[in-house]
Amino acid sequence: MLSEHSDVLSQVLKLIRLRGDRVFHGELGSATEVNFPPGPATFLHLRSGELSVSLPHEAPVLLRPGDFVLLPHADGYTIRSESSSKPRQCFEAAIDVSPSRNAQTFRWAMDDGTAGSFLAGSFYFDGAPLRSLLTGLPRLIHLTCDKVSEPAWLAAIAHFLEVESRSAGPGSSLMISRLIDLLVIRTLRMWVSRQGNRIGWLSGLSDERVGRALNAMHREPYRAWTVAALAQTAMMSRSTFSNRFTAVVGLSPLRYLTRWRLTIAADLLRAGTLKVTEVARDVGYGSEAAFSRAFKEEFGYPPRDAHRIAQPSVFLVRSSELTDDPFGRSLK
Incomplete structure (x- = not known):
């Protein structure tokens, strides 16, 4: 059954084309909340600390270093850091991450150090027919570092994406788009292989x-x-x-x-x-x-x-x- 499963999934994934060229870095201080408006699909890779990400009307998901989150729909989302000793500071994100401004670093409430840092990027599914294939995906896909059977691939892609986003050399936008494409496809493949409760x-x-x-x-x-x-x-x-x-x-x-x-x-x-x-x-x-x-x-x-x-x-x-x-x- 594994080979049949792979054949069907390969046929579907072969038709997926992404346009991804936007990458930025984020750092949050303690007791901080940043709200991101609805927009393109997004991925987050937690580099250090502990943060949580949540969608409207859903419970927050705790992220630890190495964890990866994919948000394939047009939802807004919130990233939080925790603290029991400080009142929460709230921010509304308004980020210009056009291809010409990749590798920007945004810092929120950093007076007492960094509670968590992450790499994030945005992408679009290229072509309307893909709606038929992908609308059954959940609003949030979470891969934890301890459950990823091949943690090296996730860390490697994230590393090269970060390096390429900071280089701003010739062909950098193309390289970033290809790396995002690889990252998303690999994530979807791993998620499908692990889920038992699916749609369609x-x-x-x-x-x-x-x-x-x-x-x-x-x-x-x-x-x-x-x-x-x-x-x-x-x-x-x-x-x-x-x-x-x-x-x-x-x-x-x-x-x-x-x-x-x-x-x-x-x-x-x-x-x-x-x-x-x-x-x-x-x-x-x-x-x-x-x-x-x-x-x-x-x-x-x-x-x-x-x-x-x-x-x-x-x-x-x-x-x-x-x-x-x-x-x-x-x-x-």
């Missing part, structure tokens, strides 16, 4: 039989799949498989297959190297007209316009505002 297609990865069907669809999206054929792959009866797949993933098997085919198609069309007819064939449609109808229904524009329409860099809407996961069950 992520949940299907932990179900052995549903996972077989997912792997088959991801490996051969062009095949003329039927529910009966997928049930045979999962070694289940047709009705039992259909009910189980829908309960776990949140979509019927063929509806999921359609979403996956169209996600691949959007990526191919965006590259602009294939004709619409070729893309339709490659993702399993026998008719360009049928493909065009399905594509327009999914994305709001015809496939022939896909390579001309600028795909915006997006950050994901907050989980509390979602009414439906396009690749999974209701998030309410």
